[in-house]
Amino acid sequence: MTSAQTMFEKIWRQHVITEEEDEALLYVDRCLIHEGSRHTFDQMDEENRSPVEPDKVFAFSDHYAQTTGRDNGLGAIADPKIRGMIELLTKNTKKHGIRHFDIDDPDQGILHVVGPEQGITIPGILLIGADSHTATHGALGNLSFGAGSSEVYHVVVTQTLWQRKPKAMRIAIDGTLPFGVASKDLILAIIAKIGHGGAAGHVIEYAGSAVDAMTIEQRMTVCNMSIEAGGRAGMMAPDDKVLDYVHGRPYAPAGADWDQAVAYWRTLPTDDDAAFDTEVSLNASDLAPMVTWGTNPEHTLPITGRTPAPEDAGTEADKSEIAAALDYMDIKPGTPLDTIAIDRVFIGSCTNGRIEDLRAAAEVARLGQAKVPAWIVPGSAAVKRQAEAEGLDRIFSGAGFEWRDPGCSLCTAINGDILQPGVRCASTSNRNFKGRQGLGSRTHLVSPAMAAAAAITGKLTDVRSLAKGN
Amino acid sequence: MEAFTKLTAVAVPIDEPNVDTNQLCPTRFNKMPIGDPDYPRILFHDQRFNPDGSEKPDFILNQEPYRNAEIIVADRNWGGGSSRETAVYALMAFGVRCVIASSFGDIHRNNCLKNGVLPVTLPNETCIALRRQLRGNLEATITVDLESQTVTAPDGTQHKFDITPVTKRCLIKGLDDVGRTEEFQGAIDDFRARYRNDLPFQASIAKP
Numbered sequence: 001m002t003s004a005q006t007m008f009e010k011i012w013r014q015h016v017i018t019e020e021e022d023e024a025l026l027y028v029d030r031c032l033i034h035e036g037s038r039h040t041f042d043q044m045d046e047e048n049r050s051p052v053e054p055d056k057v058f059a060f061s062d063h064y065a066q067t068t069g070r071d072n073g074l075g076a077i078a079d080p081k082i083r084g085m086i087e088l089l090t091k092n093t094k095k096h097g098i099r100h101f102d103i104d105d106p107d108q109g110i111l112h113v114v115g116p117e118q119g120i121t122i123p124g125i126l127l128i129g130a131d132s133h134t135a136t137h138g139a140l141g142n143l144s145f146g147a148g149s150s151e152v153y154h155v156v157v158t159q160t161l162w163q164r165k166p167k168a169m170r171i172a173i174d175g176t177l178p179f180g181v182a183s184k185d186l187i188l189a190i191i192a193k194i195g196h197g198g199a200a201g202h203v204i205e206y207a208g209s210a211v212d213a214m215t216i217e218q219r220m221t222v223c224n225m226s227i228e229a230g231g232r233a234g235m236m237a238p239d240d241k242v243l244d245y246v247h248g249r250p251y252a253p254a255g256a257d258w259d260q261a262v263a264y265w266r267t268l269p270t271d272d273d274a275a276f277d278t279e280v281s282l283n284a285s286d287l288a289p290m291v292t293w294g295t296n297p298e299h300t301l302p303i304t305g306r307t308p309a310p311e312d313a314g315t316e317a318d319k320s321e322i323a324a325a326l327d328y329m330d331i332k333p334g335t336p337l338d339t340i341a342i343d344r345v346f347i348g349s350c351t352n353g354r355i356e357d358l359r360a361a362a363e364v365a366r367l368g369q370a371k372v373p374a375w376i377v378p379g380s381a382a383v384k385r386q387a388e389a390e391g392l393d394r395i396f397s398g399a400g401f402e403w404r405d406p407g408c409s410l411c412t413a414i415n416g417d418i419l420q421p422g423v424r425c426a427s428t429s430n431r432n433f434k435g436r437q438g439l440g441s442r443t444h445l446v447s448p449a450m451a452a453a454a455a456i457t458g459k460l461t462d463v464r465s466l467a468k469g470n
Numbered sequence: 471m472e473a474f475t476k477l478t479a480v481a482v483p484i485d486e487p488n489v490d491t492n493q494l495c496p497t498r499f500n501k502m503p504i505g506d507p508d509y510p511r512i513l514f515h516d517q518r519f520n521p522d523g524s525e526k527p528d529f530i531l532n533q534e535p536y537r538n539a540e541i542i543v544a545d546r547n548w549g550g551g552s553s554r555e556t557a558v559y560a561l562m563a564f565g566v567r568c569v570i571a572s573s574f575g576d577i578h579r580n581n582c583l584k585n586g587v588l589p590v591t592l593p594n595e596t597c598i599a600l601r602r603q604l605r606g607n608l609e610a611t612i613t614v615d616l617e618s619q620t621v622t623a624p625d626g627t628q629h630k631f632d633i634t635p636v637t638k639r640c641l642i643k644g645l646d647d648v649g650r651t652e653e654f655q656g657a658i659d660d661f662r663a664r665y666r667n668d669l670p671f672q673a674s675i676a677k678p
């Protein structure tokens with residue numbers, strides 16, 4: 001007799017090679033790395049080891065990729081240390097026979113955008129990435145999580161990984177996202193509800209009618225920020241939309257393999273009576289566009305709100321946390337969020353750098369002219385091509401936005417794209433940590449439409465008011 | 471990996487909750503190779519140093535006796551955010567071998583364990599009490615004994631902490647994971663053969 005199982009349980013069990021006390025040795029199907037994986041290669045050199053299944057490792061030049069002048073290739077990167085990180089990855093992947101989406105590759109882009117695009121990400125698999133936003137891939141019905149360079153080293157040289165089994169959390173989202181409210185707003189609202197560490201030790205399964213109604217790209221935005229709620233991974237059931245998305249992509253199963261795969265993947269969704277360790281629910285219909293006011297993604301409020309006051313907090317610890325966050329952000333308590341003037345706008349990243357994100361931003365950009373420098377950085381070369389085919393680049397350029405080349409750019413701010421101290425940015429990225437976009441920079445996380453609205457008004461703005469006024 | 475058995479050392483209280491790995495190692499230092507002589511300066515760099523490289527005297531790691539801290543007593547959600555293992559290298563380069571907090575970011579916690587840095591989870595009230603004692607006595611030390619799974623506070627109070635047997639064994643012996651995995655090579659080979667047979671569409675990858 002088999003008892004009812006969650007999707008997480010099914011995928012986990014399918015990958016257990018052996019168990020030792022409370023740890024399982026798991027078989028890993030895919031491993032994604034990037035320039036920052038230099039320590040993994042350094043360790044391979046030291047220990048004189050090489051990948052056991054190099055065709056299951058994929059490398060991406062994204063974090064350090066320059067986002068202008070790409071026609072000049074590496075020559076466009078002035079800083080030799082930044083250029084060196086890309087050159088090092090090229091050298092290491094050549095040496096070990098690893099597929100590398102290098103900066104001159106027609107399919108280059110951010111690992112969490114290109115993986116699904118290329119069909120490297122499929123349902124059912126265990127995927128390990130050298131990046132905490134690896135949870136993104138779980139939107140296609142698999143178990144995907146991030147790891148540090150030691151764990152990634154273990155994966156690359158053994159194709160396995162020791163893990164303690166996380167707990168299972170289900171976040172049920174019913175209702176319908178209202179007009180002007182994006183899946184980015186939904187995940188920000190979830191993080192505000194359960195906290196920056198609220199899902200620590202858990203794999204999150206997102207379910208409910210609002211998830212069913214979402215496109216695959218909207219789902220990826222939600223899973224992407226699971227880590228900002230502390231979640232080990234985020235996942236969603238592989239339904240017909242997922243199968244349609246995956247079918248025919250370059251690295252995806254084809255022919256008879258495809259039919260066999262679909263038959264298996266249809267068995268993966270959580271059984272009706274399966275129990276979760278933790279259950280959370282919220283109604284999408286109640287949501288408004290969200291914006292972060294502080295220094296971690298839990299510091300989120302509807303755009304119609306005001307910044308909190310330290311004295312309103314219940315505990316001394318909360319008081320000092322709010323005070324410190326407001327001080328860093330240089331905002332007074334009780335400030336209406338939609339009055340906060342911004343200096344810069346960034347639209348892109350593994351959270352919001354896909355074609356639907358750029359369409360949503362373009363819809364708003366066409367309503368006005370950018371009042372502050374506003375960058376559009378597509379998540380991949382394929383997204384960029386698609387956007388240009390649809391004329392989105394011309395809409396953005398016409399509205400005074402800057403159309404750039406694909407990469408992580410101002411989300412992680414390590415490729416030379418960086419904000420100066422004190423600069424305030426409305427950003428579609430995933431982290432508003434102190435200094436994340438540059439020393440002393442201040443980040444307000446928003447959806448692509450909200451970011452475009454901020455660009456054309458010069459302040460944080462409720463995108464619903466703009467769209468209604470048109 | 472360096473073994474961890476028992477440590478009696480200066481402990482630095484850090485009250486701020488949600489200290490993310492961007493604070494432990496600002497992104498621009500991710501490029502640095504591990505042996506770089508500047509590594510000890512990375513930990514909390516942007517809170518420790520002014521743009522001209524001079525120290526910010528108000529920051530606790532720039533104060534005595536905390537320059538020599540080998541233990542950090544923190545608050546909740548230590549090490550959330552980015553998976554960068556450089557955050558752990560920064561801790562180690564400063565000399566920190568143990569972090570006590572009421573909760574940890576999962577990836578950072580794993581990264582600590584792979585490098586012989588011991589993450590100890592204690593209730594938040596205990597963390598607060600430890601920090602208060604440390605601030606009240608600059609001569610104070612904390613003892614962390616992995617064998618008996620106890621933290622001894624400056625006032626002598628002992629606090630038991632949980633750790634799983636495998637994790638404990640690996641830390642005490644300084645065991646490297648790959649060596650441990652190779653003992654299971656037979657099981658891995660059997661698994662792979664079975665997996666290729668049962669789920670060929672996942673076990674192999676189409677060549678575009």
